[in-house]
Amino acid sequence: MDSTLKEWLLNAVMVVALLLVPLWAWLANEPFIITLATRIAILALAGVGLNIALGLGGMVSFGHALYLGIGGYVAGIAAHHAFHGTTVLGLPGTNQMLPIWAIAMILSGAIAGVVGALSLRTSGIFFIMITLAFAQMGFFFALSWPAYGGEDGLPIFVRNQFPGLNTLRPWEFFLISYGVLLVALGLFALLRAARFGAALMAIRQNPDRVAALGITPFGVKLVAFVLSGMITGLAGALMADLTRFVSPAMMAWTMSGELIVIIILGGVGRLFGPVAGAAILVGFEVFFGGLTEHWKLWLGLVLLGVVLFARGGIIGLIAGRAHHG
Amino acid sequence: MADPVLSLEGLSKSFGALRATDQVSLTLLPGEIHALIGPNGAGKSTLMGLISGTLAPDAGSISLGGQDITALSMPQRARAGLGRSFQVSSLIAEYSALRNVLLALQAHDGHSFRFMRPVMRDKALIARAQAILARVGLAARASVEAGALSHGERRLLEIAMALALQPRCFLFDEPMAGLGAEGTARLVDFLRGLKSEAPILLVEHDMDAVFRLADRISVLVYGRIIATGNAAEIRTNSDVRAIYLGEEVAS
Ligand SMILES: Nc1ncnc2c1ncn2[C@@H]1O[C@H](COP(=O)(O)OP(=O)(O)OP(=O)(O)O)[C@@H](O)[C@H]1O
Numbered sequence A: 001m002d003s004t005l006k007e008w009l010l011n012a013v014m015v016v017a018l019l020l021v022p023l024w025a026w027l028a029n030e031p032f033i034i035t036l037a038t039r040i041a042i043l044a045l046a047g048v049g050l051n052i053a054l055g056l057g058g059m060v061s062f063g064h065a066l067y068l069g070i071g072g073y074v075a076g077i078a079a080h081h082a083f084h085g086t087t088v089l090g091l092p093g094t095n096q097m098l099p100i101w102a103i104a105m106i107l108s109g110a111i112a113g114v115v116g117a118l119s120l121r122t123s124g125i126f127f128i129m130i131t132l133a134f135a136q137m138g139f140f141f142a143l144s145w146p147a148y149g150g151e152d153g154l155p156i157f158v159r160n161q162f163p164g165l166n167t168l169r170p171w172e173f174f175l176i177s178y179g180v181l182l183v184a185l186g187l188f189a190l191l192r193a194a195r196f197g198a199a200l201m202a203i204r205q206n207p208d209r210v211a212a213l214g215i216t217p218f219g220v221k222l223v224a225f226v227l228s229g230m231i232t233g234l235a236g237a238l239m240a241d242l243t244r245f246v247s248p249a250m251m252a253w254t255m256s257g258e259l260i261v262i263i264i265l266g267g268v269g270r271l272f273g274p275v276a277g278a279a280i281l282v283g284f285e286v287f288f289g290g291l292t293e294h295w296k297l298w299l300g301l302v303l304l305g306v307v308l309f310a311r312g313g314i315i316g317l318i319a320g321r322a323h324h325g
Numbered sequence B: 001m002a003d004p005v006l007s008l009e010g011l012s013k014s015f016g017a018l019r020a021t022d023q024v025s026l027t028l029l030p031g032e033i034h035a036l037i038g039p040n041g042a043g044k045s046t047l048m049g050l051i052s053g054t055l056a057p058d059a060g061s062i063s064l065g066g067q068d069i070t071a072l073s074m075p076q077r078a079r080a081g082l083g084r085s086f087q088v089s090s091l092i093a094e095y096s097a098l099r100n101v102l103l104a105l106q107a108h109d110g111h112s113f114r115f116m117r118p119v120m121r122d123k124a125l126i127a128r129a130q131a132i133l134a135r136v137g138l139a140a141r142a143s144v145e146a147g148a149l150s151h152g153e154r155r156l157l158e159i160a161m162a163l164a165l166q167p168r169c170f171l172f173d174e175p176m177a178g179l180g181a182e183g184t185a186r187l188v189d190f191l192r193g194l195k196s197e198a199p200i201l202l203v204e205h206d207m208d209a210v211f212r213l214a215d216r217i218s219v220l221v222y223g224r225i226i227a228t229g230n231a232a233e234i235r236t237n238s239d240v241r242a243i244y245l246g247e248e249v250a251s
């Protein structure tokens, strides 16, 4: 079978499975399963964000937890002030997801713009270290900010609201997360196929060549990095609403590492790589996390196997290597 | 005499103690092929790098169409009208030949911040790219990944990408290298037709091709231009013969 067709079939299976499993769980009254599926969808969304920078642009950001955390804190802080009827920077809080998402994306995008502008002139290990350093700054800032819980974190007492749905019901909150993931995947597919994606993927392979054609790699990478941060920031807002809690741990370097692991497991630059990767990660957490404290060790071994023997991740393993036409 | 398209004034570049480019001044006139020859390590590629912007000169200036481009970055120079090929083929390895040319076309159009419309559904753009591939004889190889093309085909794809930029002048660094006799003959014919579109600064080791193609030839030795002239003048120049061409041309 043609490998492009194979990949599309595989993607379709994932889209359907990620909907049908929680649907079954809803009918069977298994809310825990729905929550797991929601977690997969949100982690996948964060991964779609990182996949723009890392997968398409080859920018190995080891600090994407920063945007996850920014999105999370926006949701938490907005809900906190709405709950207590207080203001923040002269503005009232809100418990509405739509404005929260907008603010989360704008703020993560702005910070990603600053981080990108300062780090994208470097590459390789320097880029990795600078992105990590910024995320660590965010981490320690959140840790030492008593107004919003400091190291104890900030609870969200009532999950934020979405027009027309009851977000307190796991199935309905799942549908929101799933819907956002599908939209993000659609946007990823569009921009990858468009001129922007063509330039970005070419820059990953041969920046000097692209520059010699008259395209400035820096500008393209910066825009990609901002978009990447925005989507991961959106995932952070949803993540906070899923767990009804934000804490500095969301910005920890281990979280940044988990996002990279998701991309590598699923398939770097592949449209559904983050979905497959998130499903594997959550699957390991649940199945092996119940059996042994050392589940991360087993995950590490799988990761090692993927890096050594299946560079295209699980999607590459099943559908062959990526084709750009 | 017409105004030069490209002119270099006192260009110098050192790598440590090595003067790779030493006070080089030359012009590229409309409609001409100006060949740059010289022994290995003479500084030909360094000069190409200085012109296209991969290297920054220590001294001197470069102007294109009367505009001083010395301070411009490499992408800015490309947009100002420099179309170069690399001595060692530099392509987008995972992209098909077609997509490499599409990328060059998109760079030329200046529209890389388009996020919605799929490139591969842009029929007009694809038709333009295919026409360019056909011009260099790669039409049948359009869908092959650049990394899987033969050495000679990669050289041609380099040229196709330069064509897509519709530059004011071409900079070709050893385009014939590895093409074989037949490929070289075809490229000689092609370049002879191309120079009326835009003049060509041509670095080439194949002396036969150089003498058949070049309107003017400059000889570079240890970073310095020791002679400039037409084929007959260069053939008979005693300095050139002594230092570079030796007996090969005399015979
Ligand atoms: N980046 C660099 N750093 C240090 N030395 C360099 C660098 N690039 C070139 N050189 C040196 O400068 C000199 C000129 O090199 P250049 O590549 O320009 O020669 P060339 O005329 O193109 O030779 P060839 O015919 O072999 O392609 C050589 O001695 C080379 O070793």
Ligand SMILES: [Mg+2]
Pocket (backbone or CB within 6 Å): B044, B045, B046, B087, B173
């Ligand atoms: Mg050279």
